[in-house]
Amino acid sequence: MSETHATVNPGAPVFPPGRYGRRREPGRRRPVLRALLVVALLAALGLGAAKLYSQYGDPDYRAEVITYTGITDSRVLVDFRVTVPPGGSATCLLRARAHDGAEVGHSEVTVTAGPGRRHVTARHEVPTTARPFIGEVLRCRPAG
Template identity: 85%
Template sequence: MSETHATVAPGAPVFPPGRYGRRREPGRRRPILPVLVAVVLLALLGLVAARLYNQYGDPDYRAEVITYTGITDSSVTVDFRVTVPEGGSATCLLRARSHDGADVGHLEATVTAPPGERHVRSRQEVPTSARPFIGEVLRCRPAG
């Protein structure tokens, strides 16, 4: 017959003393280490993201096509505006595509803003190998 203690709730298993090691005291555990590791990891990821954005992101050089005109069998004229740092210059890659979406011409154009201004408006003729349907500005980056 097993011995029952007055401190043990009815229906709870009774373990022989010292046989299974020390039992944990029930209570609230505070996960300080996992929270601390998560905070440090998020901070490191934020620093890496900021550094990569500063290195590869280029928000100061934005281009927008105003219009494309002068479509012939051998060229298209692209009128565009570029936002650069004050008095800066940019090299922009222009592309012409045919009606089926194929690239039919490319041109790199360098534009420079007047001193104290950030916007440059330019008109460039892109030579093509077939009749173009559209003229675009793919990207602009610092001139150099």
Template identity: 70%
Template sequence: MTETHATIPPGAPVFPPGRYGRRRQPGRRRPLLTVLLVVVSVAALTAVSVRLYRQYGDPAYDAQVITYTDITDNQVVVDFRVNLPEGGSAVCLLRARDNAGAEVAREEVPVTAAEGQRQVTVRHRLTTTARPFIGEVVRCRPPA
């Protein structure tokens, strides 16, 4: 004679008691751990995003080197254009490097746009410690 249990759904296999060891209960859910992991992940991604935004700046403060000229043993003149918010201002970091790529000058230059103006062209002379090979704008950011 076969046994029919009221708690076993039809079609489910019936195992003889004690023959295959103890059956495991379904795992206990841990919603607190899941929520904690999600919160930590979101916080970490937010921190990375903020750091990258601060490092690479606001696209509204975009700078382009037009030319670098008057290269001597102790100077280079850098002409550059900065896109700013209308009537805004920025601080641009300029540097000069020698043939080996070593930095021979670094200076922050304030740039201010006139009312209604979005692009400013600036000419700045960098005094260097050795003969420069190139003058460049590293980045522009809003003034502190």
């Protein structure tokens, strides 16, 4: 006997028997499979991030200001130390700022470590357009 409008709840679709196969159970999910896929995706993203950081990150180039001296109306001498890979070289950007924080001069300098050495100590004069208050190293990157 086929279903009629009198035996079916209003709003429910009516399908001919045997025509569309067996219907799936509602609410049947696979949480373990979904969790494994999320874990695999996160692991792949983590490995990709680690590879890119090791390839393009430059944690070996660190600079620190030792002192800044020789302050006049037109210059400041900056003594700084740079950590580089053994025997490597770095290009550092030095900056001089006035008392109000405005940049009054900057200079780029390349330093090279001796064979087998990782630390370079250098002194560089930064020319300025006004009297500086401080001399600093903004960043160092591989020379080239």
